[in-house]
Amino acid sequence: MSGIGEFQKLIEDIYLERDAGRGLEGSTLWFIEEVGELVRALRRDERENLEEEFGDVFAWLVSLASISGVDLERVAFEKYGRGCPRCHQTPCSCPVPQARSGG
Ligand SMILES: [Zn+2]
Structure with a gap:
Protein backbone atom coordinates (compact mmCIF):
# COMPACT_ATOMS: atom_id res chain seq x y z
CA MET A 1 0.00 0.00 0.00
CA SER A 2 1.50 3.27 -1.09
CA GLY A 3 0.52 6.42 -2.91
CA ILE A 4 -2.42 8.79 -2.74
CA GLY A 5 -4.17 7.15 -5.70
CA GLU A 6 -4.05 3.72 -4.08
CA PHE A 7 -5.37 5.15 -0.82
CA GLN A 8 -8.22 6.90 -2.66
CA LYS A 9 -9.14 3.60 -4.33
CA LEU A 10 -9.05 1.84 -0.95
CA ILE A 11 -11.35 4.41 0.66
CA GLU A 12 -13.69 4.20 -2.37
CA ASP A 13 -13.89 0.42 -1.96
CA ILE A 14 -14.69 0.77 1.75
CA TYR A 15 -16.95 3.85 1.82
CA LEU A 16 -17.85 5.38 -1.55
CA GLU A 17 -21.30 3.82 -1.79
CA ARG A 18 -22.23 4.98 1.71
CA ASP A 19 -20.59 8.41 1.41
CA ALA A 20 -22.12 9.10 -2.02
CA GLY A 21 -25.52 8.11 -0.58
CA ARG A 22 -25.03 10.57 2.29
CA GLY A 23 -24.24 13.24 -0.28
CA LEU A 24 -21.64 15.94 -0.59
CA GLU A 25 -23.18 18.20 2.04
CA GLY A 26 -23.45 15.53 4.74
CA SER A 27 -19.99 14.21 4.02
CA SER A 63 -13.73 10.63 0.15
CA LEU A 64 -14.93 14.14 -0.73
CA ALA A 65 -12.64 14.06 -3.77
CA SER A 66 -14.17 10.73 -4.85
CA ILE A 67 -17.75 11.96 -4.42
CA SER A 68 -16.76 14.99 -6.55
CA GLY A 69 -15.06 12.82 -9.18
CA VAL A 70 -11.63 14.28 -8.48
CA ASP A 71 -8.42 12.23 -8.75
CA LEU A 72 -6.60 13.67 -5.75
CA GLU A 73 -3.17 12.30 -6.65
CA ARG A 74 -3.33 13.74 -10.16
CA VAL A 75 -4.53 17.21 -9.16
CA ALA A 76 -2.10 17.46 -6.23
CA PHE A 77 0.92 16.61 -8.38
CA GLU A 78 -0.29 18.71 -11.30
CA LYS A 79 -0.37 21.72 -9.01
CA TYR A 80 2.66 21.11 -6.78
CA GLY A 81 4.72 18.50 -8.64
CA ARG A 82 7.01 21.09 -10.22
CA GLY A 83 7.50 23.16 -7.08
CA CYS A 84 5.63 26.20 -5.87
CA PRO A 85 2.83 27.01 -8.37
CA ARG A 86 3.65 30.74 -8.13
CA CYS A 87 7.44 31.01 -8.18
CA HIS A 88 8.14 27.47 -9.56
CA GLN A 89 10.91 27.05 -6.96
CA THR A 90 11.61 24.25 -4.46
CA PRO A 91 11.68 25.39 -1.76
CA CYS A 92 9.28 28.26 -2.41
CA SER A 93 10.96 31.65 -2.68
CA CYS A 94 7.81 33.79 -2.74
CA PRO A 95 7.84 36.79 -0.41
CA VAL A 96 6.35 35.86 2.97
CA PRO A 97 2.73 37.05 2.95
CA GLN A 98 1.67 39.57 5.55
CA ALA A 99 -0.50 38.18 8.33
CA ARG A 100 -4.18 38.78 7.70
CA SER A 101 -5.96 40.98 10.13
CA GLY A 102 -9.64 41.52 10.74
CA GLY A 103 -12.15 39.99 8.32
ZN1 LIG B 1 6.65 30.33 -4.22
Whole structure:
Protein backbone atom coordinates (compact mmCIF):
# COMPACT_ATOMS: atom_id res chain seq x y z
CA MET A 1 0.00 0.00 0.00
CA SER A 2 1.50 3.27 -1.09
CA GLY A 3 0.52 6.42 -2.91
CA ILE A 4 -2.42 8.79 -2.74
CA GLY A 5 -4.17 7.15 -5.70
CA GLU A 6 -4.05 3.72 -4.08
CA PHE A 7 -5.37 5.15 -0.82
CA GLN A 8 -8.22 6.90 -2.66
CA LYS A 9 -9.14 3.60 -4.33
CA LEU A 10 -9.05 1.84 -0.95
CA ILE A 11 -11.35 4.41 0.66
CA GLU A 12 -13.69 4.20 -2.37
CA ASP A 13 -13.89 0.42 -1.96
CA ILE A 14 -14.69 0.77 1.75
CA TYR A 15 -16.95 3.85 1.82
CA LEU A 16 -17.85 5.38 -1.55
CA GLU A 17 -21.30 3.82 -1.79
CA ARG A 18 -22.23 4.98 1.71
CA ASP A 19 -20.59 8.41 1.41
CA ALA A 20 -22.12 9.10 -2.02
CA GLY A 21 -25.52 8.11 -0.58
CA ARG A 22 -25.03 10.57 2.29
CA GLY A 23 -24.24 13.24 -0.28
CA LEU A 24 -21.64 15.94 -0.59
CA GLU A 25 -23.18 18.20 2.04
CA GLY A 26 -23.45 15.53 4.74
CA SER A 27 -19.99 14.21 4.02
CA THR A 28 -18.56 17.74 4.10
CA LEU A 29 -19.97 18.20 7.60
CA TRP A 30 -18.21 15.00 8.72
CA PHE A 31 -15.00 16.27 7.17
CA ILE A 32 -15.25 19.59 9.03
CA GLU A 33 -15.93 17.76 12.28
CA GLU A 34 -12.80 15.65 11.77
CA VAL A 35 -10.76 18.79 10.99
CA GLY A 36 -11.97 20.20 14.32
CA GLU A 37 -10.82 17.06 16.12
CA LEU A 38 -7.42 17.31 14.41
CA VAL A 39 -7.03 20.94 15.48
CA ARG A 40 -7.84 19.98 19.09
CA ALA A 41 -5.28 17.15 18.99
CA LEU A 42 -2.66 19.53 17.55
CA ARG A 43 -3.27 22.05 20.32
CA ARG A 44 -3.08 19.39 23.04
CA ASP A 45 -0.04 17.74 21.43
CA GLU A 46 -1.43 14.23 22.00
CA ARG A 47 0.81 12.08 19.82
CA GLU A 48 -1.29 8.93 19.46
CA ASN A 49 -4.56 10.79 19.01
CA LEU A 50 -2.85 13.22 16.62
CA GLU A 51 -1.81 10.44 14.26
CA GLU A 52 -5.31 8.98 14.28
CA GLU A 53 -6.88 12.36 13.51
CA PHE A 54 -4.50 13.01 10.60
CA GLY A 55 -5.57 9.64 9.19
CA ASP A 56 -9.26 10.48 9.62
CA VAL A 57 -9.00 13.93 8.03
CA PHE A 58 -7.08 12.54 5.07
CA ALA A 59 -9.61 9.72 4.58
CA TRP A 60 -12.48 12.23 4.58
CA LEU A 61 -10.65 14.56 2.20
CA VAL A 62 -10.08 11.65 -0.16
CA SER A 63 -13.73 10.63 0.15
CA LEU A 64 -14.93 14.14 -0.73
CA ALA A 65 -12.64 14.06 -3.77
CA SER A 66 -14.17 10.73 -4.85
CA ILE A 67 -17.75 11.96 -4.42
CA SER A 68 -16.76 14.99 -6.55
CA GLY A 69 -15.06 12.82 -9.18
CA VAL A 70 -11.63 14.28 -8.48
CA ASP A 71 -8.42 12.23 -8.75
CA LEU A 72 -6.60 13.67 -5.75
CA GLU A 73 -3.17 12.30 -6.65
CA ARG A 74 -3.33 13.74 -10.16
CA VAL A 75 -4.53 17.21 -9.16
CA ALA A 76 -2.10 17.46 -6.23
CA PHE A 77 0.92 16.61 -8.38
CA GLU A 78 -0.29 18.71 -11.30
CA LYS A 79 -0.37 21.72 -9.01
CA TYR A 80 2.66 21.11 -6.78
CA GLY A 81 4.72 18.50 -8.64
CA ARG A 82 7.01 21.09 -10.22
CA GLY A 83 7.50 23.16 -7.08
CA CYS A 84 5.63 26.20 -5.87
CA PRO A 85 2.83 27.01 -8.37
CA ARG A 86 3.65 30.74 -8.13
CA CYS A 87 7.44 31.01 -8.18
CA HIS A 88 8.14 27.47 -9.56
CA GLN A 89 10.91 27.05 -6.96
CA THR A 90 11.61 24.25 -4.46
CA PRO A 91 11.68 25.39 -1.76
CA CYS A 92 9.28 28.26 -2.41
CA SER A 93 10.96 31.65 -2.68
CA CYS A 94 7.81 33.79 -2.74
CA PRO A 95 7.84 36.79 -0.41
CA VAL A 96 6.35 35.86 2.97
CA PRO A 97 2.73 37.05 2.95
CA GLN A 98 1.67 39.57 5.55
CA ALA A 99 -0.50 38.18 8.33
CA ARG A 100 -4.18 38.78 7.70
CA SER A 101 -5.96 40.98 10.13
CA GLY A 102 -9.64 41.52 10.74
CA GLY A 103 -12.15 39.99 8.32
ZN1 LIG B 1 6.65 30.33 -4.22
